[in-house]
Amino acid sequence: MKTKNKLVRMxxxxxxxxxxxIQIYWYKIRRKPEVEWEKLWEKIGERFRNTLFExxxxxxxxxxxxxxxxxxxxxxxxHQIQDLTDKVPPSNWSEIQMILEKEWGSSLDQHFLLIExxxxxxxxxxxxxxxxxxxxxxxAIKVQRPNIQSIVQTDxxxxxxxxxxxxxxxxxxKGFINFKVLFKELKQVIExxxxxxxxxxxxxFFSERFKDMEVVQVPSVYSELSTSKVLVMEWVxxxxxxxxxxxxxxxxxxxxxxxxxxxxxxxxxxxxxxFHADPHPGNILVxxxxxxxxxxxxxxxxxxxxxxxxxxxxxxxxxxxxxxxxVDCLFHLGFLLPGAESRTIxxxxxxxxxxxxxxxxxxxxxxxxLEMNDMIQALPIxxxxxxxxxxxSFVTIEGILLNLAPExxxxxxxxxVFMEWLNKQGNxxxxxxxxxxxxxxxFKLFHSVTEFLDAPKKLEQIKEIEQRRQFQFIxxxxxxxxxxxxxxxxxxxxxxxxxxxxxxxxxxxIGVSFIASVGYFICSYKLKKWMKYMHEKRRS
Numbered sequence: 001m002k003t004k005n006k007l008v009r010m011x012x013x014x015x016x017x018x019x020x021x022i023q024i025y026w027y028k029i030r031r032k033p034e035v036e037w038e039k040l041w042e043k044i045g046e047r048f049r050n051t052l053f054e055x056x057x058x059x060x061x062x063x064x065x066x067x068x069x070x071x072x073x074x075x076x077x078x079h080q081i082q083d084l085t086d087k088v089p090p091s092n093w094s095e096i097q098m099i100l101e102k103e104w105g106s107s108l109d110q111h112f113l114l115i116e117x118x119x120x121x122x123x124x125x126x127x128x129x130x131x132x133x134x135x136x137x138x139x140a141i142k143v144q145r146p147n148i149q150s151i152v153q154t155d156x157x158x159x160x161x162x163x164x165x166x167x168x169x170x171x172x173x174k175g176f177i178n179f180k181v182l183f184k185e186l187k188q189v190i191e192x193x194x195x196x197x198x199x200x201x202x203x204x205f206f207s208e209r210f211k212d213m214e215v216v217q218v219p220s221v222y223s224e225l226s227t228s229k230v231l232v233m234e235w236v237x238x239x240x241x242x243x244x245x246x247x248x249x250x251x252x253x254x255x256x257x258x259x260x261x262x263x264x265x266x267x268x269x270x271x272x273x274x275f276h277a278d279p280h281p282g283n284i285l286v287x288x289x290x291x292x293x294x295x296x297x298x299x300x301x302x303x304x305x306x307x308x309x310x311x312x313x314x315x316x317x318x319x320x321x322x323x324x325x326x327v328d329c330l331f332h333l334g335f336l337l338p339g340a341e342s343r344t345i346x347x348x349x350x351x352x353x354x355x356x357x358x359x360x361x362x363x364x365x366x367x368x369x370l371e372m373n374d375m376i377q378a379l380p381i382x383x384x385x386x387x388x389x390x391x392x393s394f395v396t397i398e399g400i401l402l403n404l405a406p407e408x409x410x411x412x413x414x415x416x417v418f419m420e421w422l423n424k425q426g427n428x429x430x431x432x433x434x435x436x437x438x439x440x441x442x443f444k445l446f447h448s449v450t451e452f453l454d455a456p457k458k459l460e461q462i463k464e465i466e467q468r469r470q471f472q473f474i475x476x477x478x479x480x481x482x483x484x485x486x487x488x489x490x491x492x493x494x495x496x497x498x499x500x501x502x503x504x505x506x507x508x509x510i511g512v513s514f515i516a517s518v519g520y521f522i523c524s525y526k527l528k529k530w531m532k533y534m535h536e537k538r539r540s
Contacts, residue, residue, distance in 0.1 A: 006154045016051045017162045038076045045080025090119035095146040103227045138235035193298040196231045202297035215260045217291045238285025238293045252290030258405040262417040264292050265397050270312050272305040277389040279396050301389040323349045334384040480523045486516035
């Protein structure tokens with residue numbers, strides 16, 4: 001890997017960050033127009049991209065994650081980093097051999113007839129080599145890159161410095177992006193990838209999960225040869241989903257392959273538990289029989305039971321075109337900010353879902369994507385940090401589906417797979433029917449009339465709540481004033497005690513002023529905290 005020297009890596013990253021911070025400050029002071037800011041973010045994105053390609057390692061993964069945050073980052077910046085690929089030149093075979101022998105505690109010929117010395121694949125954390133066991137079985141050997149632990153620690157230390165500096169000194173708008181939370185999540189994911197025993201557990205989990213699904217193949221794993229730095233798996237031959245010529249020669253149609261891909265991934269997005277977070281074309285192959293082959297479980301995510309319920313409701317809402325319910329699910333999942341106007345979002349969803357593939361053909365797809373990014377940034381929409389990797393999984397699969405079946409609409413591909421999944425869950429279709437009924441005009445009319453009749457009662461409740469809030473505010477404010485007056489009274493007493501040289505008055509006054517001043521600051525803190533809480537409540 002390039003630039004292994006810690007000081008060189010740190011200096012290059014910090015100098016890049018420092019130059020970016022200076023540019024942002026300068027534009028902020030000069031109050032540059034929006035057009036100039038666009039050009040600046042484009043230059044920042046280009047500098048960021050070039051630095052990532054130069055240093056590789058952890059930084060490439062950071063760029064990949066940032067590239068799917070169109071809801072938080074400027075479009076000009078996203079455009080520069082959206083096609084980052086995690087490809088790194090392989091290490092010297094002698095270094096790899098040393099790692100293998102150290103991990104196994106023996107020479108290579110004790111377990112293998114042959115190991116090819118040229119890597120089949122090479123990324124920032126691991127490299128894959130082909131080997132043949134003593135019994136003639138072909139296997140894939142995933143080995144952790146030499147010195148990767150040290151490089152990752154250096155990069156995290158550098159990022160920690162940058163985030164601390166940005167958090168304290170850089171004029172980044174509030175709500176722009178929560179760097180601390182993103183840094184924490186990124187660190188958890190990378191640390192997980194650095195421990196191959198966790199990937200082994202994920203492999204075993206997915207093998208068990210898909211054991212009864214004929215259209216899926218997960219490589220078996222050799223646990224006795226696997227360690228925290230080495231993972232030995234079954235060698236699997238397959239076709240890349242981007243290899244159009246090879247796909248056309250299969251007996252299975254592209255549309256059917258797209259359906260099978262959804263059969264594999266839709267349950268992962270809807271059910272609580274673990275999902276594959278990095279399904280790029282290199283990690284998903286197709287066998288000659290048309291089976292979906294899943295590889296590389298180093299990056300996985302988790303979905304809670306609560307989130308899974310709302311995601312299921314969201315899919316049902318889209319399929320039944322019940323956008324009122326869809327907006328409600330988006331609110332509960334945290335995708336909509338408290339200030340979002342429900343009716344506006346409903347209309348936008350309806351318009352977005354009305355797009356037809358034929359219309360998309362006539363458009364400039366890149367221009368449309370950029371326009372969508374601008375629209376997302378203009379709306380009160382955010383992607384909660386806990387869904388960053390789920391979003392990555394969905395967006396990647398969506399791209400593969402568009403390539404596989406460009407004539408088909410995503411919602412049309414998803415509907416039969418979702419209904420099949422719903423039936424397998426043992427759920428009846430009444431929930432879906434209810435969603436469909438709620439989307440009908442007659443139901444919406446009835447709902448509007450009910451809302452109108454309930455309006456006076458709701459207004460009365462709102463009025464009562466506001467009165468209670470005002471009363472609470474008055475109590476806090478009165479206590480604050482009384483404690484301030486008592487503090488002043490204590491200071492006067494101290495002055496009187498000093499003037500009269502009376503120790504009792506002096507001690508009593510000091511005690512009163514100290515207690516009153518402490519109470520005043522506590523009351524001020526509580527009032528400030530209460531006002532912030534009430535402001536958030538009003539927004540929600």
